[in-house]
Amino acid sequence: MQERIAFYEDMKAYNQLFELLSGGIFRFTCSLVKSREVAEEIVSDVFIKIWQIRERLPEIENLKVYLYTIARNFSLNYITKHYKNTMISLEELDVEAVIELNGPAEMCISADLIQQIRRIIRQLPPQCQLIFQLVKEEGLKYKEVAAVLDISPLTVRNQLAIAVRKIGEALPTYLQSGFTVINRFSHS
């Protein structure tokens, strides 16, 4: 796809790339700038940038990481320009992770419990929230998250474990109607 955009100026490939990755980048940007409108503009800027540098796309090793990284930089620039006046880093940033939580119906997870989990996620440190979002929602590998957030893969691994533990500990250790689930589990 990268090559098709670069060599043939292939609009179709470019549109596919947008459809494929812009949703995730939009959510990531939303978490940082906390405005859907601004996020949409930033995502658009990211893809404009990609079009501008299309000849160089084949040199980029991991386009996904590259796109998320530009989105991160654009978001930080935006925040620096509009709110603070000093340069800020990701760790200082107050983020709001965009996480989807809908257990399958058979799980019988109550709305209360979902609310409680949301609260737990919101109370996680900003970096931890972002890591959780990028791994769970966008399916990024540890290495990719590390590159996007400019931290070590080990930090990603540890932070994700913390997020998972905090959420896991809020879950009940029994299920009201969880027979099928337990069965399924015992085979795995």
Add this chain to the structure above:
Amino acid sequence: MYMQEDQIKQEERFWLLVSLRLACEATPEELAELEAYLVQRPEMGVRMEMLHGLWESRPADARRGGALNRHLQRLSNHLSSPALNYETAVPHEEEEEVKMVSTGPSRWVHRILWPALGIAAAIIVVFLFVGEQEPRGEAVRTAQNTVSTKPGSKSKIQLPDGSQVWLNADSRITYDENFRGPFRQVQITGEAYFDIAKDKDHPFIIHANSIDVKVLGTSLNIRSYNNEKKTEAVLIRGSIEVTLQSSPDKKIILQPNEKLVVQNGKAMMIIKDTLKRQKETAVPVMTLAKAHLQDKDSTAMDILWVKNQLAFDKETLEDVARKIERWYDVKVTITDARLKHTEYSAVFEDESLRQVMEALRMTGNFRYIINKKEITITP
């Protein structure tokens, strides 16, 4: 005591293993270790499975539909900004534009007059109208200012950048309160005349029904009433670039005194002059023509309203009625269908409703009754 610490460590290890498994980063050894742990602590398995269920829920696209279209619109605006160096419409910029369309317009496109180039290419591209007419700027980042006029009244406002806008009756303009960002953007419903302050670094974009108009510093008239079938743009001075919302990667550049008329929400596109040969019966979706100038001082008919003159320029009685409704805040009913299509041209200045109606009656062949705010036109 030791037991407890041990257990905490064990549980931390367990959650680490679970997180590795969820992220698909676990090694076979780690998975085996997890299995072994679960044999000892089956109740933790319930939690893990629940977490797994939550983990699997995939996010829906949180954006409004048409994100790609909106992006392509911005991309094309961006690519074209060098071409907007005022009065220097650069043909080769546009040729590059055409290349972007993978279908590749056939040779005849290049023979057509250059302003028609964008339109012609657009014909090829737009075969199905994509009715992207959602209101823009819904979730508001900054406060939105809205100025609106009622039927029977007009208004003139100054935007934060110094641009002046005359708002005709029953119209509305919306813009960001602080008017910052790379673009100066306004949304218009109804009719407005713009005299836009020059600012090369911040293109001015007018969003109307069906079209977006991008300008640097110029004056133009936009007519885009929701209850009318068409949207019109007339350029008075300078240069503007019009984008059809249904075909965001195509642009039409207008020269002074040119008028672009776009039918709102149509599927086919035919241009009056260039494609006359084709026997299409549909109403043209878009026409580009010279604006009609008034004889005495060659002002475009379309902007006479700014000078408080009520003008009809070969308009059907139906359109005339609609204008009168807005101008005088009345309701006009035409009882006969044939009457609706008769055409009128006239200019009125400071005349009462009765004088206007009387003049129309004398040229046309109809009768009318004025009952307070209701006018009925009969054969």
